[in-house]
Amino acid sequence: MDQNYTVLRHNQHPEISASPQRPKCYQICYRCHGYLQLCPVGEAFIQGESITKELISADQQKIYLVSAYPVRTGQEKVSNMVLYIQDITEKRLLEYKLFESAKMASIGELAAGVAHELNSTLTAIIGNSDLLLRKPLSEDKSTKLLTDIRNCGQRSKKIIQNLLTFSRQDNVALETVLINDVVKNSLSLISYQIEKNNITIQENYLRNIPPLLGNKLQLEQVVINFLLNARDALQKSENGTITVSTTLTDDIKTRTTWAVVTVEDNGEGISKKNLNKIFQPFFTLRAQTGGTGLGLPLSLGIAQTHGGRIEVWSELGKGSKFSLMLPL
Numbered sequence: 454m455d456q457n458y459t460v461l462r463h464n465q466h467p468e469i470s471a472s473p474q475r476p477k478c479y480q481i482c483y484r485c486h487g488y489l490q491l492c493p494v495g496e497a498f499i500q501g502e503s504i505t506k507e508l509i510s511a512d513q514q515k516i517y518l519v520s521a522y523p524v525r526t527g528q529e530k531v532s533n534m535v536l537y538i539q540d541i542t543e544k545r546l547l548e549y550k551l552f553e554s555a556k557m558a559s560i561g562e563l564a565a566g567v568a569h570e571l572n573s574t575l576t577a578i579i580g581n582s583d584l585l586l587r588k589p590l591s592e593d594k595s596t597k598l599l600t601d602i603r604n605c606g607q608r609s610k611k612i613i614q615n616l617l618t619f620s621r622q623d624n625v626a627l628e629t630v631l632i633n634d635v636v637k638n639s640l641s642l643i644s645y646q647i648e649k650n651n652i653t654i655q656e657n658y659l660r661n662i663p664p665l666l667g668n669k670l671q672l673e674q675v676v677i678n679f680l681l682n683a684r685d686a687l688q689k690s691e692n693g694t695i696t697v698s699t700t701l702t703d704d705i706k707t708r709t710t711w712a713v714v715t716v717e718d719n720g721e722g723i724s725k726k727n728l729n730k731i732f733q734p735f736f737t738l739r740a741q742t743g744g745t746g747l748g749l750p751l752s753l754g755i756a757q758t759h760g761g762r763i764e765v766w767s768e769l770g771k772g773s774k775f776s777l778m779l780p781l
């Protein structure tokens with residue numbers, strides 16, 4: 454189209470109506486009146502840079518990826534615009550389903566840990582009640598046993614609450630997030646799963662990281678994925694160690710500060726060849742032990758919806774380091 458939104462050339466598509474003479478783009482692309490947000494063309498003309506936006510149709514049934522690419526013929530001034538509209542509804546739905554299924558897989562992992570945790574608290578509760586029932590005790594002793602029972606009961610309740618929030622459906626709300634709490638919560642859910650494999654966990658927190666806007670449960674899912682992957686990579690190791698750390702880093706070029714969560718292991722590492730594939734859905738070297746190959750692609754999706762990214766360092770035989778980077 455030109456600067457007056459007059460369409461110079463377009464492809465044939467069922468959603469583009471038959472063209473009148475020299476149509477305006479908003480005359481032939483009937484969707485554009487039906488978006489919930491503004492089409493990026495106008496903005497791209499003003500800014501002179503390509504802009505891509507996800508737009509939702511007014512009936513909320515469709516999601517479009519709309520890209521506007523400025524064209525400069527000759528000098529600086531933008532003379533034309535190429536508009537490219539992609540229906541990504543199916544893709545988004547699929548991603549959502551993948552996210553759900555990977556979540557179910559990690560819930561399975563969690564359940565084993567929860568069973569163990571509940572087992573120990575319940576053992577204490579039953580043991581103490583037995584003592585209380587068997588013979589009369591001094592008031593001091595009874596109080597101590599009863600306090601123990603109450604504490605164990607409360608701990609059980611907390612464990613179950615964690616599991617429930619984790620499996621909840623509506624988990625995309627944004628909230629202020631303290632990244633250290635996200636890491637500690639993730640560890641509290643699965644550290645048993647890790648330590649029973651004779652793996653040492655080291656924790657290294659930078660204090661006073663400012664809060665960021667995000668979704669706690671999704672971010673926990675990323676950290677849990679990193680931790681479970683590290684554990685898997687340490688199955689054959691003698692002195693397996695996982696180091697979990699948080700820190701801040703400045704990107705001078707874009708003037709942003711990032712909160713960084715790093716999970717490092719001294720396990721089997723990843724070959725150069727496979728390093729390019731680990732973020733592909735369904736790529737897994739753990740098919741025998743129930744790997745789905747969904748952990749990392751979903752983690753990447755979550756990082757990106759938070760405006761962040763994932764950085765990986767790995768060397769075969771030495772270990773791996775996965776960092777979740779989130780803009781403050």
Ligand SMILES: Nc1ncnc2c1ncn2[C@@H]1O[C@H](COP(=O)(O)OP(=O)(O)O)[C@@H](O)[C@H]1O
Pocket residue numbers: 678682683686718720721722723731736737738739740743744745746747748749750772773774
């Ligand atoms: N810390 C790690 N050390 C070695 N390999 C890893 C590590 N993290 C991920 N990988 C590799 O990346 C693959 C994909 O990981 P992921 O997407 O979480 O799926 P899954 O764990 O179900 O296989 C794993 O199968 C493994 O080969």
Ligand SMILES: [Mg+2]
Pocket residue numbers: 678681682748749
């Ligand atoms: Mg995994």
